[in-house]
Amino acid sequence: MKRHWHLPLTMALSCLNAPLWAHGTMEIPVNRVYSCYLEGPEAPKSAACQEARRIGGAQAMYDWNAINQTPYGDNHQAAVPDGTLCGGGKSEFKGFNLARSDWRSTPIVPDAAGEYEFVYKATSPHATKYFRFYVTRNGWNPTMPLRWSDLQLFGSYNGNPPQDAGRRYHMTMKLPTGKTGQHIIFVVWKRSDSEEAFYSCSDVRFSNDTGLPLSNPWREIGDIIAHENLPAGSSVTLRVFDNRGHDAERHRVELDAVAGLASNWPYKLAQKVNAASKAVRIGMISQRQRIVHITPVRSVTANRVYLNDGYKGYSYALDVNSGGAR
Template identity: 45%
Template sequence: MTSRRTAAAVTSTAVLALSWLAAGPAFAHGSMTDPVSRVAGCHAEGPEHPKSAACRAAVAAGGTQALYDWNGVNIANAAGRHREIIPDGELCSAGNEEFRGLDLARADWPATALKSGPRTFRYRGTAPHRGTFELYVTKDGYDPSKPLKWSDLEAEPFARVVDPGMANGDYVFTGTVPEKSGRHLIYSIWQRSDSPEAFYACSDVVFGKDTGGAAPAAPAPTSAPASTPSSAPAGTPGRAPAAGHAEHTGHPAAPASSAPAAPAAPAPQGAASGEELAETGGDAAVPYLVAGGAGVLAVGAAVLFVAGRRRHG
């Protein structure tokens, strides 16, 4: 009787584990990299010792983990309700306490020089999924020294694209930037179509010849940290991305570089032949999870077999 109960318990656990693995979320992560977002730029500067004053202030406010999780500024159940569920002053963090340092109102965030007119944009997709990208720019008179509010953004996105193609790990799409001058901010929303999950990013930009002393944009992140960092500010121990925040590319990450890679040719939008289109559902971790679940079931079956032999022996 004891053997049968043990076998039944193991089998039940195995079935539950495999069910969880099959139904578990496929994490889709990413952030704007051209123009570079605050979180991606600060990550590129180095989470433990960022170079710019704004990135150092962000770490002081929220810790280093936010920068290691640079591709995870998200809301799992957004379902297009962005303005309803993200409070004014918390747009850059998407209301996520971990990323509160990104909401700091200051005029010295590293910024990308930008011109009005047609432009190619790049959004690093570390776990590709279908969805819609929308880019908003701040209104004339935007004051970066004040907390960012929804009313600071233009009412309509200047760029909107559904299921853009990918090139070298980036979603690549085009948009026409409206006439602006001075320092502004581009707010990007990536709403998945295969899930209610959405991702958000704030990219600081400067229009015109006079960049106002803006620092050049940092190179886009290419991979997650390979190991746990050796030091971190007191009270915020640095570590590699937490579970669910690891980078999933589906292929080996490109080696890190101290300088931005040469821009790739813009990929055509839509599902043109030969392009690397964002995949729907799943990610690189799924085959390993399924294999692990199968292993658990195999162990359960073995226990049942042994228990049966003992009962009939």
């Protein structure tokens, strides 16, 4: 059967609808629950998301923007006990409190000033009292339940952050120093017009190269997730739009039976894009000897999309023509 899928920013090969009554979560680096939602609530790809679904069901993934409580007087620890932080203290999200080291993680590389742009997807924006940013301490063990004592505050934003047309808050923070390898960034969003607060765990990996990069013009704007194998004769096209929504670039790859495997076609697309695009790169970001690299990988879920600072406001979509459809 021939199909054609056209997908907006950050939605990878899925026609899933977020609940309209809920409020938001961290998009970059991606929240753990939202990451599983993007994989597909009914058939997630990663082992960690599969286990979270087995324990708590698929509905929690559909409710990714409702990880909330009403802590009186900012007493978040009372509302969200140790061991339940990633699920916001709610039984619905218990599968996302699993202490395991294989949650899909976001590689973190700062800019030359040591800063990183955090993006919070607010499906229903609210008046904001503050955002608080925490990171796990050095020596934290990912195979043990996450506790408040495992967290260190490294940044905060008081009041309403800048918001784009897509209802995303943008906050640039100085990253904590001395962090390498796997960590969790935990974010609390507290409203100013009620006691409601939202909680978010983002699994991240800091570079083992602890010096600041000489420069890093690349900002993550989404990812490429392959939900299925594509048959021979299929094609995949990455379309890049300028800040007025006009077509700026188009990068197409034709697939045979091997290249169409779910673990292969994002890699093939990334190679084509990285060789030809001025605005975007696809792959995994890393830093070696203070130089930033974006390298495609053969993976169903690992490749991210990065935008060059010189092309602010640009976006992308993924067109999939299955079985030779045009």
